[in-house]
Amino acid sequence: MTRGEDDDGFPTRRGVLATTAGVGLASTSGCIRRLRSLMNRETGQQVSVRIKTVPADKDPVAVTIARNLADNLETAGIESRVVLMPADELLRDVLINHDFDLYVATHAGASDPDFLRPLTHSRFAAETGWQNPFGFADLTVDDLLEEQRWSQGRSRRLTVEELQRELVRQQPFTTVAVPDDVWAVREDRFVGWREFGLASPLNYVALRPTGSEAAARRPGAETPARQDELRVVTTDSRVTENSNPIAVEFRNRGTFMGLLYDSLAREYDGSYNPWLAEEWTWEETGDDALDVTVRLREDLTWHDGSDLTASDVAFTYRFLSDTSLGNQESSVPAPQYRAQTSLVESAEALDDRRVRLRVTASHEVAESVLTVPILPEREWRPMSKEADIAGVEVAEGTTEALVWDNPEPVGSGPLQLERRIAGENVSFEPFEDHFLERGDTAPNERFGRIAFTSLDVRVAPSSTAMVELVAADDADATSSSLAADDVPRIGRNSDLELVVEQSRSYYHVGFNADVSPMSNTRFRRTVARLVDKEHIVRTVMGGYASPVASPLDGTEWLPSDLEWGESAPRLSFLGEDGQPDEEAAREAFENAGFRYDEDGRLIAR
Amino acid sequence: MVVTALLVATAIPVIGFVRLAELSNHVRPRLRQAAPYLGVLAATLLVNSVTRRIGPEVSWIIGWEITGIIYGIEGTLVPTLQSLSPPWLVTYFSLTYVYGYVYLLVFPLLAYLAIDDQEPFRKTVVAYTFNYAIGLMCYLLFIAYGPRNLLPNLVDPLLYVNWPRSQILTSEVNVNTNVFPSLHTSLSATVAILAYRTRDQYPRWLAASVVVAISVIFSTMVLGIHWATDVVAGLVLAVVSVRLADRVEDRHHGEAEGDEADESDDEERDEADEARPGVDEPGDDEELDATATA
Structure with a gap:
């Protein structure tokens, strides 16, 4: 290709301009015009991106x-340059400040696809x-997201x-891989690790001391004595730094927050089951919404001993939708549980034990609103004020609730x-007044008393170190997933069991x-084709x-048609191995509309 | 345990029996004299341990993230170095990194305490202090992760794979963003530089310290903990720390020791100092015998 022509052999604009300018050289004004035309032309800079992610100690x-x-x-x-940062810094940059070009991270996913609505709706x-940390905006996607919110069954x-x-x-983000969760556990003190998987809070509720698993399951059977201590080890230190269930940069999959804070319902066995709620009933309203009336269990209390009432529940839904409680110019929704709270139009306590929520979605989608953590009004109402440092307002539209580290969490879990x-570590103890401790298990026959006197979560510097601690009987289980490299070490140790779950x-x-150029869909699609998912x-x-x-x-x-398999995957890798x-x-x-300079650098417009 | 064994095993051949025997008489007054220096070092280490906890948080506010830049400078030098190292060498480096390093830092304090001229002892303490203090400042200003954290597919965290306990132990003092500069390198080089200065009193220590220091410096790279850039920065820090220690020494002891203060050349002054213990100590010859027979 000669200069002045592009790869199809057509003369480029620059070539044409140079030629016409050349004709005008006869006059001085023509010369100046040429000079201006060239001087005012920016040559363009190389496209440069930073890819933010966490270091290998946390996620290889x-x-x-x-x-x-x-x-x-x-x-x-x-x-391109990789920028390493701790998980909370990464999430702060990506999810709060939107200060990134590209990032690589895991998203926790959810059982209902409605999680894609807050994630990608403009x-x-x-x-x-x-x-939508991507700032992605597409009307077709918006419409589809709304449509699935209101539909059910086959049409949904x-x-x-x-x-x-x-x-x-459109690739607002490129999905790379779904990992298996791999945990190392010891079964010499506790069993039941496989029932829910270690990412679920219910795992810790369902654990039984070794040798007594059958007895505990039978309703009415004598509850076995608690084993002394359950020790787990994690590579994620954030749980030791912050106990705020809505501080998004500190939360991973909500395992331990889910033990501190109960919700009205919990999802297991493929459906939403009553938890704090004893029962609920759905009712169609005239204007495109559903009302759900929830009746709470009797005698629920918070960890500080005060009563948990329907007004706490109603407050929670109002508060999570707007943590400023109407005191700021625009609402400040809690960054967590947004898929659920964005469906709740109103929440009111009918009496001490009954609360009614108005939900704007189809019944199929609506039930998920019952899974948000219930917060005590007394603790959280003061957190609706604007966040400040020593009286100086730092970031508009931020409430105390979003930045509080909640050193002494009061939940009902x-x-x-x-x-x-x-x-270093964080330890939990059973809450003696919890309804499970009272034997008030119906309709949750699957669960009984907590099987340990305390749960100690210790931070280890890496996946390898976690396995080492479990192998040395300094811990009973890893609560973070292991790196693939460490899996063979478990096979070599007969005391360790491997729990694998998708x-x-x-x-x-x-x-x-x-x-x-990340705003350009074609650019994103081409970048997606440079990720070799199979190789990774x-x-x-x-x-x-x-x-x-x-x-x-x-x-x-x-x-x-989106399955990864024999047929050529969409946006296949441009290369091999x-x-x-x-x-x-x-x-x-180039086909996406980009140009290269003489040095082979991709040029930004 | 390992370090103590090493110290005991090398003390006699290097320091000499007589000096060691006399050390018990001298240790108290000499330590008392050096108390202000030791106090400053202790304070620095204390500040260091406190700051290492909150340091990373501060770094993310004021610091400069340079991992990608370092990688841009040196590329895959560390993985290459690692791939060239046979397993036995990795084992040697692992041991050196953990035990050899501590030995290297402790031994000169003992050895210099055993000689009459306390200048090397003071300089060692002051140079350590500068190493830690300046290193700490760098850790606040520069955020860098080591090679094993950026290139997990190329660099094995060899130390931690072969010996996972060591990471559990070191993670309590080391934060994984504190790699630029390498304090292992700077302190080892500091010890080697000072050993060169005192080569006339301790010729064997010069040889031993250089071998151990070079091993420690290479181990930081072979084990995937530090970049070559960190090592270079560590060497610079060592030179700077020793120079600063010279300055401090000149200021506080230069005048007391008369005309020596005017001599700017360290080498000459070291030699001048050495002349005296030879005259003062009648046991000098025996000491030579002791070292020869040990």
Whole structure:
């Protein structure tokens, strides 16, 4: 290709201009015009991106995805740099300040696909948390998200399938892989690790002392004595630093917060089951909404001994929808549980034990609103004031509730906080007044008294160190998932058992669509083609994962045409075995409307 | 345990029996003399341990994230170095990194306490202090993760894979963003520089310290803990710390020791100092015998 022509052989604009300017050289004014025309032309700069992620001590998979992508982008002429940061800093940058180009992280996923609504609906782009951190805005996607919210059954399924196709096509984020959760446990003191998986708070409620598992299940059977201490080890130190269930940057999958704070219902065995609630009834209202009337169990109390009443429940829903309680110019919704709270139009206490919520969604979607943690009004109402540091307002639209580290959490869950040492450990003890402790288990026959006198969660520096602690009987289980490299160490130790479960969470590369060129759908699609999902799953995840196109892969919501399999996947990798095909990659960017300079650098417009 | 064994095993051949025997008489007054220096070092270490807890939080507010820049400078040097190291060498480096390093830092304090001229002892303490103090400032200003954290697919965290306990132990004092500069490198180099200065009193220590220091410095890279850039920065920090220690020494002891204060060349002054113990100590010859037979 000669200069002045592009790859199709057409003369470029610059070439044409140079020629016409050349004709005008006869006159001086022509010369000046040429000079101006050239001087005012910006040559363009190389496209440069930073990929934020967590260090390998916390997540070797995420950093490898980022590193490989950065290398592949470099091959394609894009300057790229990986920026490592601790998980809470990363989430603060991505979810709160929206200060990133690209990031690699896991999203916790959810059982109902409605979680995609706050995640990708343009209406949520101004909010914090996992509320459209990408700044992605597309009317088709918005419409599909609304449609699935209001539909049920087969028609909802078809809508969700169409929605996934649209998300795969537009790539607000690139879903890389669904990992298996892999935990190491010891069964010499406690059993029942496989019932819910260690990511669920219910795992800790369902554990039984070894040898007594049968007795505890039978209703009315004598409750076995508590084993002394349950010791688990994690690589995620955030639980030791902050106990605020709505501080999004400190929360992972809500395992331990789910033990401190109860919700009206808990999801298990494929349905929503009563928990704080004794029962609830749904009622159609005239104007496109549903009313649910919830009756609480009798004699519920908070960890501080005060009564848990229907007005606490009504307060919780109002508070999570607007943590400023109407005191700020625009509402400040809690960044967590937004899929649920955005469905609740109003909440009112009918009496001490009954509360009515008005929910704007189909019945199928609506039931999930019962799973948000219930907060004590007395503790949280004062947190509705604007956050400040020593009286100085720092960030408008932030309430105390979002930045509070909640050192002495008062919940109503089966465990209460005993002690917390930041960066080291946190311990919980059973809450003696919990309804499970009273034997008031109906209709939760699956659960009985807590089986341990305390739960100690200790922070380990890495996955390898976690296995070491469990192997040395310094811990009973790992509560963070293991790195694939450490799995063989468990097989070699006969005291250790491996618990493997497909995770709902997924690794993804997020794009900041507020920043050029990530705002360009074609750019995002091309970048997506530089992530070799199969290679990553094979090499760093040791097969304990599956490469996926959609975040709903592994659920019944995935349409067959988005399955990862024999047929050529959409947006397939431009290369082989992790190695990008330089020519193909550059051609893909050129086809997407990008240009390269003489040095082979991709140029921003 | 391991360190104590090493100290005991090397004390006699390096320091000499007589000096060790006399050390018990001298240790109290000498320590008392050096108390202000030791106090400052202790205070620095205390500040260090406190700041290491809150340091990372402060760093993320004021610091500069440089992991990607370091990687841009040196690329895959560390993984290459690692791939060239056979397993036995990795085992050697693991031991050196943990035990050799502590030995390297403790031994000179003991050895310099055993000689009449207390200047090397003071300088060692002051240079350690500067190493920690300046290192701490760098940790606040520069946020960098080591190679094992950026390149997990290329760099094995060898120390922690072979010996997971060590990470549990070290994580209580080390934060994984504190890699630039390498304090293992700077303190080891400091010890080696000072050993060179005192080579006439302790010729064997010079050899031993250089071997151990180089091993520690390489171990930081081979084990995937530090970048080569951190090591270079560590060497610079060592030189700076020793220079600053010279300044402090000149200011506080230069005048007391008369005309020596005017001599700017450290080498010459070291030699001048050495002349005296030879004259003062009648047991000098025996000491030579003791070291020769040990």
